[in-house]
Amino acid sequence: MGASMARNLMKNGHKVIVNDVVPESVSALKNDGAEVAQTAAELASRTSTIVTMLPSNPHVREVYTGSNGLFSTASQDSLFIDSSTIDPAVSQEMAAIASEKGSTFMDAPVSGGVVAARDALLTFMVGGPEEKFDEVKSILDCMGKNIVHCGKVGTGQASKICNNMLLAIGMIGTSETMNLGIRLGLDPKLLAKILNMSSGRCWSSEVYNPCPGVIEGIPSSNNYEGGFGTALMTKDLGLAQSAANATNSPTPLGSLAHQLYRVLCNNGYGKKDFSVVFQTLKEEE
Template identity: 70%
Template sequence: LLPGLFSGILMGFSANLFLTMYKSGNFLGSFLKNMLVLMSCCQCCLDAGVGAARAGNLTFMVGGVEQEFDAAKELLTCMGSNVVYCGEVGTGQAAKICNNMLLAISMIGTAEAMNLGIRLGLDPKLLAKILNMSSGRCWSSDTYNPVPGVMEGVPSANNYQGGFGATLMAKDLGLAQISATNTKTPVPLGSQAHQIYRMMCAKGYALKDFSSVFQFLREEETL
């Protein structure tokens, strides 16, 4: 079905440069790589979230024909401030899933540390301040803190509405797991993060921002 579908689309396609922004498993990436050999193709994966999209500050990770990267970059800079060439088709997606796996792990770690500190009697704003001036500092702690009341303008300040959904994070972590299996790469923390986000989705957090892992941990005595 897919070969026939894409063949029909491409037969009537006259543009010189074809940009895709899908994110999927290895099959579709390899398929498009083979289907688009007669035209210039760049696969563009984006990162930075809803706020960055509204501000035009997205980061694009691009894989495809290197000679066409400058043309693709000219278009993508209309939407993003960072456009990075990663290599052949599929490498942009590889960078994206590696980034999101690390993001999930760091968010879970931040949520765990904040939850433990609060239960030990620390004020969450004070703890966040200490973390952010110490070696535990990360994007999840200083820019996207998961604890309600610590920061303004983030999903945790709005009942975890908006942002990047837990179900989307679970999907990306699933793609990372498939890639790790295919390359025989050990990712124990990535695997644990995947299981945690799958459990969150099963317990009603699917549509909440992925930083709601803090709320999930607060409600769990043990995992």
């Protein structure tokens, strides 16, 4: 993901310095014209505009605040754009430290997968000070097509986990509904059509229907390969639950959706597209 983003920055004329734990990713980018920094600390000593894309909370904490981290060497007035999907509270924590150092940290998680990253079609949900948004947008425009300012720092994360929680609920709900309808004698395509012209419609029923054969060219019609992995969805639902806990927000369906996806992961479906929940509901006694 990060590699595609770096390439799109270079395509748009930016000079890019890269750092990654995987040597192969780094050397491929080097071949494509990127400079290389051996550590996060070195990177921050050589540029004041830094985009990060990391897997989870502890990685972000380590890369920013570790002994060889970005904050250890960053100059004043640095701009940090973090595209990781993490807990909004961690984004706020990083932003507070950046602010003490006279710099700015903004969260900018993405939606869209590997293909959207390659084709610069990502959506970025950005949280942070409004006066910095234009600058951030000019950079993210190289990598995405929708750059939305969501509010103060952390609201980019908030937007993403809210969206994905509702997405998961809609997907499981659509799967339950399609399965129930089929067992009651309805033709799957006709049922999808009826839902989509009625109040039951949602993104999962309309453009990503989990029942194989209803829509061609999506994971459900390809043995649930590709798409958005169940393990990644489970991770995002975990972030939603942390945020719900921290704010005392009741999320009964979001919470159950998280549990159901966790069971799918534990049962070996982690790498399948998250629409695979349909298949696991339709088993017959």
